[in-house]
Amino acid sequence: MTSPAGPPPTGSGSGERQRVKLLAVTACPTGIAHTYMAAEKLQQAAESRGIDMKVETQGSIGAENVLDDNDVRTADGIIVAADKDVDLSRFAGKRVLKVGVAEGIHHPEQLIERVRSAPVHQAGAAAAVASSGGKERSVGYKALMNGVSYMIPFVVVGGLLIAISLSLGGHTDPSGGLVIPKDSFWMDVNNIGVIGFTLMVPILSGYIAYAIGDRPALVPGMIGGWIANTGELYDSKAGAGFIGAIVTGFLAGYLVLWIKKVKVPKFVQPIMPIIVIPIVATTALGLFFIYVLGKPISWVFEHLTDWLSGMTGTSAILLGAILGLMIAFDMGGPVNKTAFLFGAGLIATGNQTVMGMCAAAIPVMPLGQGLATLIRKRLYTEQERETGLAALFMGCFGISEGAIPFAAARPAQVIPANMLGGAVAGAIAGVAGVEDAVPHGGPIVAVLGAVSGVPMFFVAVVIGTVVTALTTVGLVDVSERRRRGDAVDGVAVAGPEPVLVGAGAGVAPDAVGVVAQRSVAAAPAPTTSPASPSALPAAASSAAPGDAEVLSGYLTEQTVKVGLDADGKEAAIREMAGLLARSGRVADVDELVATALRREAQGTTGLGEEIAIPHAKTDAVTAPVVGFARSAEGVEWGSLDGTRAKLVFMIAVPEAAAGDEHLRILALLSRKLMDTGFRERLTAAADAAAVLGVLSEVG
Numbered sequence: 001m002t003s004p005a006g007p008p009p010t011g012s013g014s015g016e017r018q019r020v021k022l023l024a025v026t027a028c029p030t031g032i033a034h035t036y037m038a039a040e041k042l043q044q045a046a047e048s049r050g051i052d053m054k055v056e057t058q059g060s061i062g063a064e065n066v067l068d069d070n071d072v073r074t075a076d077g078i079i080v081a082a083d084k085d086v087d088l089s090r091f092a093g094k095r096v097l098k099v100g101v102a103e104g105i106h107h108p109e110q111l112i113e114r115v116r117s118a119p120v121h122q123a124g125a126a127a128a129v130a131s132s133g134g135k136e137r138s139v140g141y142k143a144l145m146n147g148v149s150y151m152i153p154f155v156v157v158g159g160l161l162i163a164i165s166l167s168l169g170g171h172t173d174p175s176g177g178l179v180i181p182k183d184s185f186w187m188d189v190n191n192i193g194v195i196g197f198t199l200m201v202p203i204l205s206g207y208i209a210y211a212i213g214d215r216p217a218l219v220p221g222m223i224g225g226w227i228a229n230t231g232e233l234y235d236s237k238a239g240a241g242f243i244g245a246i247v248t249g250f251l252a253g254y255l256v257l258w259i260k261k262v263k264v265p266k267f268v269q270p271i272m273p274i275i276v277i278p279i280v281a282t283t284a285l286g287l288f289f290i291y292v293l294g295k296p297i298s299w300v301f302e303h304l305t306d307w308l309s310g311m312t313g314t315s316a317i318l319l320g321a322i323l324g325l326m327i328a329f330d331m332g333g334p335v336n337k338t339a340f341l342f343g344a345g346l347i348a349t350g351n352q353t354v355m356g357m358c359a360a361a362i363p364v365m366p367l368g369q370g371l372a373t374l375i376r377k378r379l380y381t382e383q384e385r386e387t388g389l390a391a392l393f394m395g396c397f398g399i400s401e402g403a404i405p406f407a408a409a410r411p412a413q414v415i416p417a418n419m420l421g422g423a424v425a426g427a428i429a430g431v432a433g434v435e436d437a438v439p440h441g442g443p444i445v446a447v448l449g450a451v452s453g454v455p456m457f458f459v460a461v462v463i464g465t466v467v468t469a470l471t472t473v474g475l476v477d478v479s480e481r482r483r484r485g486d487a488v489d490g491v492a493v494a495g496p497e498p499v500l501v502g503a504g505a506g507v508a509p510d511a512v513g514v515v516a517q518r519s520v521a522a523a524p525a526p527t528t529s530p531a532s533p534s535a536l537p538a539a540a541s542s543a544a545p546g547d548a549e550v551l552s553g554y555l556t557e558q559t560v561k562v563g564l565d566a567d568g569k570e571a572a573i574r575e576m577a578g579l580l581a582r583s584g585r586v587a588d589v590d591e592l593v594a595t596a597l598r599r600e601a602q603g604t605t606g607l608g609e610e611i612a613i614p615h616a617k618t619d620a621v622t623a624p625v626v627g628f629a630r631s632a633e634g635v636e637w638g639s640l641d642g643t644r645a646k647l648v649f650m651i652a653v654p655e656a657a658a659g660d661e662h663l664r665i666l667a668l669l670s671r672k673l674m675d676t677g678f679r680e681r682l683t684a685a686a687d688a689a690a691v692l693g694v695l696s697e698v699g
Contacts, residue, residue, distance in 0.1 A: 020051045022115060023067050023075045027058035027082040028101045028603070036670035037607050038081045038104030044674065045108035057667070058086065064667075077115035079104070083603065088121055096121040106608055106641050139212065140250070147208035147249055148408045154203055155405055156390045158196025163397035165190035166444060197401065201229040204408065205245035205252070212253025213260070216273045220256065220281035224248030227289050234294025241330050241337075242404050244297075248289060255281050316353070316430035323354070324361035324426025324464070328418040331365055331400040331407065343436075352452075356434035359398070359451065360460040361422040362441025366395035366402030367461070368421050368468025369414065376473040378594045378618075379480065384409075395465075398442025406472075413479055417471035425464025432456035480598065551626050551669070551698060554651075558582040559627040560688040564635070564648060572635045573597060573614055576650040579627040585652075591620035592652055606637030611673055612645035613666075616652045624653040628691060630683070647673070647682060672698050 024042050028034035039055040046053035056067045067090075072078075077095040080086050081104030088096060097118040103111060169186020171179060180187045205225025209217035227233055228244030240247070259277050268276065326339035340362075343355035373380045373388030380388065387405050394402030407414045434453040438445060443461065446454050561579055566572035577592045586592055595616040599605065606612045612635070627650045634644025651666055672678050678697065685691040 020076050020116075021074055022046060022051055022053045022077050022079065022112065023071055024053060024055040024079040024104070025058060025067070025082060025086050026055060026101060026104055027084050027086060034083075034101045034105065034603075034605075034607065036667040037674060038101050038108075040671040040674040041105050041108040042079065042081070042111070045112055049109075049112065051112065058082070058084075077118060078121075079111050079115050081111070091121050094121060095119065143208045143211035143250070143253060144246070145409065146211035147204040147206075147246075148405055150207040151200055151204040151408070152387055152405045154196050154200040155401060156387060158193045158198075158200060159394040159399045159402050160390060161189055161193030161196065163193075163394055163399060165193060166397055171448065198229075200401070200404070201242055201245040202226040204242060205249035208246065208249025209252035209256070212250070213256030214273075216260075216277040217253045217256040217281065219278040220285050221249050221252040223282050224252050224285045224289060227286050227294075231294075231297075234290045234297065236294065236297055240293075240297055241332050242408060243330050244289075244293075246408065247293075248285060251288075252281060252285050255285060316357075316433070317427045319354070320357040320426035320428070320430025321423040322426075323357045323430075324364075324422035324424065325419045327358055327361040327400065327426070328365050328422030328468075329415065331404050331418070336400065352435035352437055353430070353433060355436040355438075356451065356453070356457070357426040357429045359436040359441035359445055360429035360434060360457055361426040361464065362398045362400050363395040363443060363461055364421045364425045364464035364468055365400050365407075365418040366391040367465040368418065369403045369406040369472060370395060371465060371469035372406075372472040372476075375469060376477070378591050378598075379473060379476050396442060397444045398440050400441075410476060410479070413475035414472055417468050417475060420471050421464040421466075421468025424467050425460045428460035428463060429457060432460070434460065480601070551695065554624050555626040555628060555692075555695065556583065557688045557692060559625060560691050561627075561629040562685070562687060562691060564629040564631040566631075566635060567633065569600065569612075569635060569637050570597065572612075572629075572631075572645075572648060573600075573650070576614065576627050576629060576648060577652075579629060580621070580625045580650060580652055583625045585623045585625045586621050588620040592616055592618060595620065596650070596652075604638035606639035606643075606645050607670075607673075608639045608641035608643055609673070609679065610634060610643045610646040611649075611679075612637045612639070612647075613649045613651065613670070615650065615666075617655055618652065619655050621652040621654055624651075626651050628695070630691075647679065669698050 024039070026035050026038040026042070028038075035057050039057050042055055043053055054067060054071055055065060057064050069090075072090060072094065075094060077097065078091050080088065080096060080098040081101045082098070083101045086098075088098075095115060095118040097111060097115040099111060165180060165186045169180045169184060169189070180190055202222040202225035205228065206218050206222030209221025209224075225245040225248050228240040228248045231240075256277055259280060260272075264272060264276075323339045323343065326335045329335040340358055343358040346352075346354045370388040370390075370392035373385045377385060384406070391402035391406070403414070403418060407418065432453055434451065434457045436445060436451050438450040440450070443458070445451050446457050451457050559579055559582060564572060564575060566575045573596045574589075574593050577586065577589050577596065580586050580592070581589055595618040596614045599616055600614065604612075605614045629648045629650075631644075631646050631648065634646045635648065637645040639645065649669065678694070681694045682691065685694050
């Protein structure tokens, strides 16, 4: 017997093989529903054609059904249906077809046919180009986020160690700055922190390059970042900082991609990724920065210093605002250093007011960004909120670099907010005549007695911090809404229940009260038998002991509704959030809704086949909870197959949910929903109890 179609198996290791063997990897950005539905669809399509297929799922619970070396060796082709980066190096020498995860759900048959003629993946080659299907961020955005994620630990560790050493081992010195005695224990702690800060910029550059050009780009990216941050190499008093690192990271990544395309003799190919490419790319990038980019940077900032020197007799408010703008622009970069060195240099002449302006602006960025993560938590990830707490601590000790992770991740929103707050702080300090006798900034210099006019110094810092925080959350909020495709003005005034408004919108913050108002008073009760617990008021927070439970108790009759009232996705998500709150496990309905909508902005959870599974991981819920609702007319959910969602599941879990059981259940549910008979039984179920009976088949 031969394969059903196409040429003989290309990866066959034995003439005795009778069936084609294909492999697949499925993955989506959040690693939940799409991952497992694509896997099930591909397996079903393969079985219908008499083809052996093994599918590795890279979900939130980690990789399952992992493809081993023997699987790869005997495979005829590999389908990678993913909306995030998947390591393809293990598939070298095999035909690899890379597409979006939605293609795996909606066109599995076509993928099986196409993989037989897909290009052979070469060792060290860039990932195969994906076809259309599945929404994902741009390569540039993902590369930037990759660099930021690796940089954050270095910022936090370095900054906190420096702050601790200064606070516990430092003292003011008339000759300059906060001084830690040499050869002391705290000087050793400080030196360790300085190493962390020194590595921060090359790490950012290196991992941006790595995300673009893979391993060969890591070395040129890191060395390029080091060069960018070391001004002495190109006769600059201040290096190019994190902005220079972003530039070198992208230059290194794309330079490596270009070099990979150069045709070389076969005997050279094995050493290209480990010797030739890193050496050529590192040398070219380093010399380019030193001789081409570095000289103009040095010239610009020398003249900027001269310009500032000519402004000392002008209005203190204007000078303070300009210095604050410069301090806040790049947080330790060349613009920041120019303003700082200008202020520090005037201390020796007896003019301490210019350093006072700088000292007030220096802590505003980390304090403002840290405050922003506290006043609008829903806009930030758990990692960003933790970084925000570290930034608050660093800000108290005048370490402006604590805000760099936020500026690198959202430059268009964070840098303008930082500059506005820095300008306000500098201007207030200037008009108040605040003086600073040491070249350092932040509350620590006032506490240690280096500042005159302490009350106005703190007024300047506090006002600048608040301005930065409020401007940041405003700009980020607008950006998030626009990214979702919402009309910003419409959201702000769209009736009594705007999507992103908290308890301040005239609704009591109590979660049960919110649900009682929104899901019961505003919507008719579900059609159930009179004795059904789901017919009870929504304020009931727990099910009766005899209630049926499925999906390990995460879904009960309280969280089932056979008649969804909403006719749009946003309204449906809010209605589903209200349904989940009947369980008593939702602490903040508005936050749950906002988190689910942000997930939708990454890519629709409309899976096709008239199914949608919105989901959220947020501390707005106290325990995992699942809800199900059915819509007779269907809700437009943006599914790629054009179907309206009639079967809607919503899953919510806390940020720190213990274990992965809820994700395993979701994987089972996603696969079960690919069964046409199961969907038909779910659609025909008469009431909530009947729905639970059908869903009990999942586990």
